[in-house]
Amino acid sequence: MLRRIPPRRLSAAFLAFRRCSSRYFPGPGDFFYVESLAFGRVIKYNSIKVISLITQSLTLIPLLNEIDLPRSILFSTEATMRIIEESFVRHVEMPKMFDMYFGGCRGCTLDIETTGLSPFSDSVILAGACFFDERAKTVQFFADTPADENELLQRTAELMTDADYVVTYNGKFFDMPFLKRRAAKYGIHLPEVYNLDLFPLIKYYSDLPSFLPDLRQKTIEAYYGAHDMRLDEISGGESVDMYERYLDTGSTVIRDTILLHNADDVRQLACIMPIIGKTDIHRAFARQGFPFSGGTISSVTLKKLDLIIKGTLTTPIDYINFPMLDRPYTFRASSSDASFTLEIPCEKNGEYVFTDAEAVLGSDERLIKKYPSSNSGYLIISQGKDINFAEMNIFAALAAEHALAI
Numbered sequence: 001m002l003r004r005i006p007p008r009r010l011s012a013a014f015l016a017f018r019r020c021s022s023r024y025f026p027g028p029g030d031f032f033y034v035e036s037l038a039f040g041r042v043i044k045y046n047s048i049k050v051i052s053l054i055t056q057s058l059t060l061i062p063l064l065n066e067i068d069l070p071r072s073i074l075f076s077t078e079a080t081m082r083i084i085e086e087s088f089v090r091h092v093e094m095p096k097m098f099d100m101y102f103g104g105c106r107g108c109t110l111d112i113e114t115t116g117l118s119p120f121s122d123s124v125i126l127a128g129a130c131f132f133d134e135r136a137k138t139v140q141f142f143a144d145t146p147a148d149e150n151e152l153l154q155r156t157a158e159l160m161t162d163a164d165y166v167v168t169y170n171g172k173f174f175d176m177p178f179l180k181r182r183a184a185k186y187g188i189h190l191p192e193v194y195n196l197d198l199f200p201l202i203k204y205y206s207d208l209p210s211f212l213p214d215l216r217q218k219t220i221e222a223y224y225g226a227h228d229m230r231l232d233e234i235s236g237g238e239s240v241d242m243y244e245r246y247l248d249t250g251s252t253v254i255r256d257t258i259l260l261h262n263a264d265d266v267r268q269l270a271c272i273m274p275i276i277g278k279t280d281i282h283r284a285f286a287r288q289g290f291p292f293s294g295g296t297i298s299s300v301t302l303k304k305l306d307l308i309i310k311g312t313l314t315t316p317i318d319y320i321n322f323p324m325l326d327r328p329y330t331f332r333a334s335s336s337d338a339s340f341t342l343e344i345p346c347e348k349n350g351e352y353v354f355t356d357a358e359a360v361l362g363s364d365e366r367l368i369k370k371y372p373s374s375n376s377g378y379l380i381i382s383q384g385k386d387i388n389f390a391e392m393n394i395f396a397a398l399a400a401e402h403a404l405a406i
Contacts, residue, residue: 090229093274097390110128111129115146115240149182168198168269171195198220202275242254246258302353309344316336352380
């Protein structure tokens with residue numbers, strides 16, 4: 001909708017703006033077009049800029065000629081979100097241990113650009129994803145105006161439903177909480193997709209922090225030898241200021257610079273994914289979680305003589321199972337928060353802690369026989385202080401799947 005306000009005097013323009021903004025302009029995503037005789041063109045401003053422009057001019061009104069005043073003010077709430085798709089031609093060779101957790105799954109990298117750090121007062125202006133599987137493409141949703149955030153978030157939610165997991169860099173602490181808060185503002189449901197965050201994986205489960213100057217994504221790219229494939233030269237902080245300038249000028253050069261920064265972030269993130277081969281991935285996943293066919297396992301821990309598996313279910317249920325002959329474990333699931341807890345008893349002999357894998361898994365016990373910690377239907381969980389994290393995680397996923405086969 002467009003509405004014209006023809007002010008005769010600057011004070012009249014300000015009052016008209018105030019009336020207009022309170023009656024028609026409730027959302028932060030709206031913007032004004034100011035047509036200036038002085039510049040001879042229409043300039044796009046957000047509401048804050050217009051208020052600043054008019055109030056500054058009000059203080060200078062004795063010095064101004066009427067030709068310098070805004071001749072008309074227009075405003076619009078029309079969305080003009082841009083969708084950009086490009087091919088991703090680089091090959092990503094993942095280590096074999098990656099397939100233990102993500103084999104057959106569809107994944108993508110994900111990164112957002114925002115107007116600031118607060119999901120309560122700032123907004124998402126760009127979301128980008130890189131599909132490094134057979135789809136081999138990057139997809140970006142760009143908010144040409146702040147009014148596009150609603151559609152941008154809807155598109156991002158749809159994109160996430162097409163992935164079994166998303167890869168981020170510090171996404172657990174910024175991107176994902178920010179997206180969820182902004183989506184909730186518009187009543188948009190953001191799918192619960194497993195987030196493989198490389199930042200804590202590198203920080204807490206590798207030796208890289210001991211010799212790298214910092215753990216910024218660009219530093220990891222340089223270490224991995226992928227930095228020369230990056231074309232952009234700005235930071236995330238600079239993109240905030242550049243977006244403000246884009247709203248003021250509509251410059252396609254500024255817009256393309258922001259898009260390139262985001263595209264390079266998601267493409268480069270895909271390229272450095274093999275670096276997880278330099279991390280203690282099995283120990284990390286036992287503590288930080290990993291996906292399985294029924295949802296996400298959030299942690300696998302050995303407490304005394306109980307193996308405790310916690311997680312969330314894709315399809316929430318209410319269920320309780322107490323130990324029985326054919327199901328020798330305790331399983332609790334709640335539909336209120338989609339959570340589940342699986343407690344499997346273990347035994348101890350000397351320095352070995354083990355569990356009866358055959359009793360828990362039935363015929364599926366054959367799936368772990370190939371591991372060296374499997375012996376005569378039993379799975380050795382730990383030997384002294386050494387925990388067999390890889391076998392423990394695989395067993396946890398199989399046990400959770402078996403418990404759900406009710």
